[in-house]
Amino acid sequence: MVATCLQVVGFVTSFVGWIGVIVTTSTNDWVVTCGYTIPTCRKLDELGSKGLWADCVMATGLYHCKPLVDILILPGYVQACRALMIAASVLGLPAILLLLTVLPCIRMGQEPGVAKYRRAQLAGVLLILLGCQLLWAKTESSPHSQHLVQFKQKYLEDFSYLQGD
Secondary structure (H helix, E strand, O other): OHHHHHHHHHHHHHHHHHHHHHHHHHOOOOEEEOOOOHHHHHHHOOEEEEOOOEEEEEEOOEEEEEEOOOOOOOOHHHHHHHHHHHHHHHHHHHHHHHHHHHOOOOOOOOOOHHHHHHHHHHHHHHHHHHHHHHHHHHHHHOHHHHHHHHHHHHHHHHHHHHHOO
16 A cells, blocks of 8 residues: 555656646746846846746836747757757656556556566656756756856966966
């Protein structure tokens, strides 16, 4: 009984996580830009948000978005994040379907228990890959990582003479 409950809870959390991946991929609130505090920016109509698909500005009661359609103009990290998030969304579907077939309330003919166990392992591996892609995409797209790249370009290249080429 406990194993059944754990499998159902695992399936439900995996399904909710996969839906979260799809929602996260489609939103435009990955990075919120503001020169002041958020309430001040809302009053001054300077609150902006950037996502994978559009750059948006929040004006008085309106939300104006400019879609990012020119793929050749986009920076490489945005293209990489798009690809990783789409791949994670697509990878989640077979993982969820495999987890659905592994649930104890579903039987597929006269299959042995080993077959269910293998499908559960495969679904787990797919979900771990999905999580790694999400972690990589979010790390790649975060402003913090961009600041690290700028820091490296600005300060660490000055010390290239210390490496002794």
